[in-house]
Amino acid sequence: MTITATMTVNGEERSGVCEERTLLVTFLRETLRLTGTHVGCDTSQCGACVVLIDGDSVKSCTVLALQADGRDIQTIEGVADGDELHPIQQAFHENHGLQCGYCTPGMIMSALDLLKHNADPTEREIREHLEGNLCRCTGYHNIVKSIRAAAGKMAGAGA
Amino acid sequence: MYAFRYHRPDTLDAAARLFGECEDPRYLSGGHTLLPTMKLRLAAPTDLIDIAHIEALKGVRVEDGAVVVGAGARHADVARSPGCGAAIPALAELAGMIGDFQVRNRGTIGGSIANADPAADYPAALVGLGATVTTDRRAVPADGFFPDLFETALEEGELVTAVAFPKPRRAAYMKFPNPASRYAIVGVFVADTGAGMRVAVTGAGPCVFRVREMEEALTRDFSPDAVAGIAIPEDGLNSDIHAAADYRAHLVTVMAKRAVAKALG
Numbered sequence: 451m452t453i454t455a456t457m458t459v460n461g462e463e464r465s466g467v468c469e470e471r472t473l474l475v476t477f478l479r480e481t482l483r484l485t486g487t488h489v490g491c492d493t494s495q496c497g498a499c500v501v502l503i504d505g506d507s508v509k510s511c512t513v514l515a516l517q518a519d520g521r522d523i524q525t526i527e528g529v530a531d532g533d534e535l536h537p538i539q540q541a542f543h544e545n546h547g548l549q550c551g552y553c554t555p556g557m558i559m560s561a562l563d564l565l566k567h568n569a570d571p572t573e574r575e576i577r578e579h580l581e582g583n584l585c586r587c588t589g590y591h592n593i594v595k596s597i598r599a600a601a602g603k604m605a606g607a608g609a
Numbered sequence: 610m611y612a613f614r615y616h617r618p619d620t621l622d623a624a625a626r627l628f629g630e631c632e633d634p635r636y637l638s639g640g641h642t643l644l645p646t647m648k649l650r651l652a653a654p655t656d657l658i659d660i661a662h663i664e665a666l667k668g669v670r671v672e673d674g675a676v677v678v679g680a681g682a683r684h685a686d687v688a689r690s691p692g693c694g695a696a697i698p699a700l701a702e703l704a705g706m707i708g709d710f711q712v713r714n715r716g717t718i719g720g721s722i723a724n725a726d727p728a729a730d731y732p733a734a735l736v737g738l739g740a741t742v743t744t745d746r747r748a749v750p751a752d753g754f755f756p757d758l759f760e761t762a763l764e765e766g767e768l769v770t771a772v773a774f775p776k777p778r779r780a781a782y783m784k785f786p787n788p789a790s791r792y793a794i795v796g797v798f799v800a801d802t803g804a805g806m807r808v809a810v811t812g813a814g815p816c817v818f819r820v821r822e823m824e825e826a827l828t829r830d831f832s833p834d835a836v837a838g839i840a841i842p843e844d845g846l847n848s849d850i851h852a853a854a855d856y857r858a859h860l861v862t863v864m865a866k867r868a869v870a871k872a873l874g
């Protein structure tokens with residue numbers, strides 16, 4: 451059966467028709483056409499689909515669109531300020547934190563949640579935090595470096 | 610996933626009433642076990658009753674020497690709760706070891722114990738601390754809550770509302786995690802409680818169990834050496850691609866030793 455889901459996505463109220471069984475990631479990608487959020491595994495392992503619900507990072511392949519009804523969602527499309535990249539995005543760019551880029555949206559959403567709770571994480575804390583985000587290209591090293599660099603920059607900017 | 614109807618009640622009464630009215634309903638909490646199971650078509654309920662919006666199920670509080678965790682409290686809520694961290698740090702640490710950061714932002718204690726996965730972490734804390742499970746019908750002691758593999762004392766439609774963990778004198782949890790999922794290959798919760806010594810093991814068998822011989826040894830001498838020589842039989846333990854039964858039996862002793870050392874600080 452079709453049903454309407456309504457949520458705030460990247461600061462704007464968005465509605466779309468879906469089924470009860472539609473996953474949040476499918477709703478974002480196929481109904482709202484926000485294809486920055488990726489599907490890597492569809493089994494809650496890889497973290498390519500991470501978005502923020504009310505500020506908390508979650509795997510949107512394991513959340514129903516209807517569970518997110520009425521909530522505040524942030525996706526990778528809502529991270530930059532117009533043409534100006536977010537410091538985390540800029541740091542991934544500067545530190546070669548991506549190769550194919552498939553895992554990157556999830557990595558950045560996950561990093562946003564980490565820096566919210568811990569503005570100055572150690573390398574070890576970053577690695578532990580990324581437990582649920584898999585990357586098949588970079589070997590993680592430059593991802594960790596990017597997040598460290600972003601943390602430094604955000605602290606410097608008083609953000 | 611097969612099609613289903615979705616409901617979002619605000620109260621316990623409304624949830625229970627809906628459960629009674631639907632053909633083959635399931636409660637939906639964090640969905641981090643149920644939705645993957647439905648994707649695999651291992652479950653195909655006609656109706657999902659989303660209990661995540663029921664206020665009465667939320668929160669972690671400290672009351673009369675016990676930490677009371679609402680069934681809807683997420684693993685992240687327990688891991689970060691200052692009250693739980695101060696009263697029973699081993700419980701907050703256990704919650705912080707479940708799955709990964711995103712799993713902890715969705716999964717709840719009610720869903721974890723109602724599901725009773727043999728490799729789940731919370732059952733070790735419930736049995737290890739002698740907790741009491743409260744439902745919308747009654748109170749059930751943790752010792753009788755997990756009778757067998759994926760089985761609980763819950764009746765059809767019975768809803769877990771909270772779990773009360775009495776504060777121990779000292780306690781610790783040690784787990785040997787599966788490197789991919791972080792589920793426990795073996796996890797051991799050791800607690801020196803007001804009501805005696807408790808050693809609870811998860812991951813090793815079909816469901817959580819206590820090791821009386823270790824409890825007696827720790828009553829005499831609370832030290833890692835007291836349990837170091839106690840081997841548990843491998844009969845009836847789990848054997849799968851992750852670990853054979855004899856390896857799990859060995860890990861029980863190793864994790865118990867480490868948990869005692871940790872509890873001693």
Ligand SMILES: Cc1cc2nc3c(=O)[nH]c(=O)nc-3n(C[C@H](O)[C@H](O)[C@H](O)COP(=O)(O)OP(=O)(O)OC[C@H]3O[C@@H](n4cnc5c(N)ncnc54)[C@H](O)[C@@H]3O)c2cc1C
Pocket residue numbers: 493494495635636637638639640641642643644645660680681706707708709712715716717718719720721722723724728729730731767768769770790791792793
């Ligand atoms: C990638 C991944 C890694 C994980 N790693 C671990 C791990 O290391 N350790 C671990 O312990 N767990 C792990 N889990 C499981 C996770 O903790 C689950 O979230 C948890 O087991 C189920 O909680 P839930 O709130 O998501 O329940 P749901 O999936 O919503 O529900 C599970 C079952 O419980 C029932 N239920 C839910 N709430 C109640 C209630 N209040 N009363 C009665 N019945 C109820 C539902 O009807 C359903 O049958 C992992 C999960 C994933 C996806």
Ligand code: FES
Pocket residue numbers: 488489490491492493494495496497498499500509510511512
């Ligand atoms: S697609 Fe969601 S975790 Fe992999």
Ligand code: FES
Pocket residue numbers: 547548549550551552553554584585586587588
């Ligand atoms: S950059 Fe290719 S998967 Fe991470």
